[in-house]
Amino acid sequence: MDNELIKEESWWKRNWKWFVPLGGCLTMIILFVVFIGSVFFGVTNALEKSEPYQVALEKANADGYITEQLGTPIKKDGVIQGNYRWNNGQKSAEIKVPVAGPKGSGLLYVNATGEDEEWTYTEMKLSLDKTAEVIDLMENVEREIAPDNY
Incomplete structure (x- = not known):
């Protein structure tokens, strides 16, 4: 009987195929929301400071x-x-x-x-x-x- 331990692959090697597209899309969505939010609050702040x-x-x-x-x-x-x-x-x-x-x-x-x-x-x-x-x-x-x- 062969009792050799099977070395398990790292988390990255097992999951990169779903993580890369999901992580990239999620990052783009978060950046878009932050951009829209900053534009909205910037414009609102400018209107509030107007004479x-x-x-x-x-x-x-x-x-x-x-x-x-x-x-x-x-x-x-x-x-x-x-x-x-x-x-x-x-x-x-x-x-x-x-x-x-x-x-x-x-x-x-x-x-x-x-x-x-x-x-x-x-x-x-x-x-x-x-x-x-x-x-x-x-x-x-x-x-x-x-x-x-x-």
Whole structure:
């Protein structure tokens, strides 16, 4: 009787045929997801740091009627949507920002164009989700604060 030990092949020699294609495909998928995620968060971060976004959010927080409807503080409540273009000093922004406060939520719209450091706002409004009321933030009109009927 022959009692010789049979030397077993290494893990790599036994499994390379399935590991190489699977590992390569999985690596490509992971790299693609990381790339898309970094682009998404980079664009979102750029929109959040833009002056039109910051000015509109400040105006919403400073408006007494809006703070009565939504509560304070009013903060971003979701993913910013829109376009921000900058080409040879000419810039434009078309942004939609979901916002919310302790009492409610809404959608903030901002359209602006600019040159160098100057911005000209063509539209800045807030649409309240609860009442579907649209409030123009470009008007400097004092609005009467309605009592709560809830």
